[in-house]
Amino acid sequence: MALGLLADRRDGLGRSRTETLNRIHRLLLELIPGGAKKFLSAMQARGLIADLRPNDPVGRVQLRLALELIEELEAIDRKIKAADKELRQLVSDHGSTLMELHDIGPSSAARLLADTADIHRFGTRDRFASWNGTAPLDACSGDQQRHRLSRAGNRRINRVLHIMAVVQLRNRTAGRVYYDARKAGGKTSMEANTHIHGLT
Incomplete structure (x- = not known):
C-alpha cells in the first residue's frame, strides 16, 4: 500500500532529524557555554554559530562538523516538507477527515489509515x-x-x-x-x- 510505504519513509525521516539534531546539540555544548535550547531549527543553529571563530584545532573541527550537520538537517527538513505534502494529498484522496482532529498531521493520519486499513x-x-x-x-x-x-x-x-x-x-x-x-x-x-x- 503506497500510503504505508510513504508513512514508513516519513517516520524514518523523523528519526533521522532527531538523531541529527542530537548530534548538533552535542557539538554546540562544546562550542557555546550552556549549549542551545532543546527545540532548535536549522536557521537558529546557524545563527548561534555564525560569529564563532575557534582558535584551537579541535574547536575548528567541531565548528565544521556542526555546519555540515546543519546542512544535513536542512536537507532532511526539505524532504519532510515534501513527504508531508504528498501524505496530505493521499490522506485527502482516501476521503479521510482525520486531519480535522486537533493537531493531527498528515504523518499520523497516514499511519492510522495504513495500519488500520478497514x-x-x-x-x-x-x-x-x-x-x-x-x-x-x-x-x-x-x-x-x-x-x-x-x-x-x-x-x-x-x-x-x-x-x-x-x-x-x-x-x-x-x-x-x-x-x-x-x-x-x-x-x-x-x-x-x-x-x-x-x-x-
Missing part, C-alpha cells in the same frame, strides 16, 4: 482498542480499583494515539475536559491518562 474489520471499539494496545487492563489490588495500559498491540498506532492524547492534554480540548473530570472523580493522573488513551 476499520470495520474490528467490529467494536473494544476490539480496536485491544488491537492497538489502548484497552485498559485490570490491575486491582484488594479494594482498590485500578487499571493500566496494555504493552501489547500495534505499537506504531499506539504511539500515534499517545501523541494525540498528549496534545489534547496540553490544550483546552474535549480530551482535556474528560481528563479533568476523571481527576475530579478521584482518579490519579496516571489513571486519568490511561482513560484518555482509550478514549482517543
Whole structure:
C-alpha cells in the first residue's frame, strides 16, 4: 500500500532529524557555554554559530562538523516538507477527515489509515482498542480499583494515539475536559491518562 510505504519513509525521516539534531546539540555544548535550547531549527543553529571563530584545532573541527550537520538537517527538513505534502494529498484522496482532529498531521493520519486499513474489520471499539494496545487492563489490588495500559498491540498506532492524547492534554480540548473530570472523580493522573488513551 503506497500510503504505508510513504508513512514508513516519513517516520524514518523523523528519526533521522532527531538523531541529527542530537548530534548538533552535542557539538554546540562544546562550542557555546550552556549549549542551545532543546527545540532548535536549522536557521537558529546557524545563527548561534555564525560569529564563532575557534582558535584551537579541535574547536575548528567541531565548528565544521556542526555546519555540515546543519546542512544535513536542512536537507532532511526539505524532504519532510515534501513527504508531508504528498501524505496530505493521499490522506485527502482516501476521503479521510482525520486531519480535522486537533493537531493531527498528515504523518499520523497516514499511519492510522495504513495500519488500520478497514476499520470495520474490528467490529467494536473494544476490539480496536485491544488491537492497538489502548484497552485498559485490570490491575486491582484488594479494594482498590485500578487499571493500566496494555504493552501489547500495534505499537506504531499506539504511539500515534499517545501523541494525540498528549496534545489534547496540553490544550483546552474535549480530551482535556474528560481528563479533568476523571481527576475530579478521584482518579490519579496516571489513571486519568490511561482513560484518555482509550478514549482517543
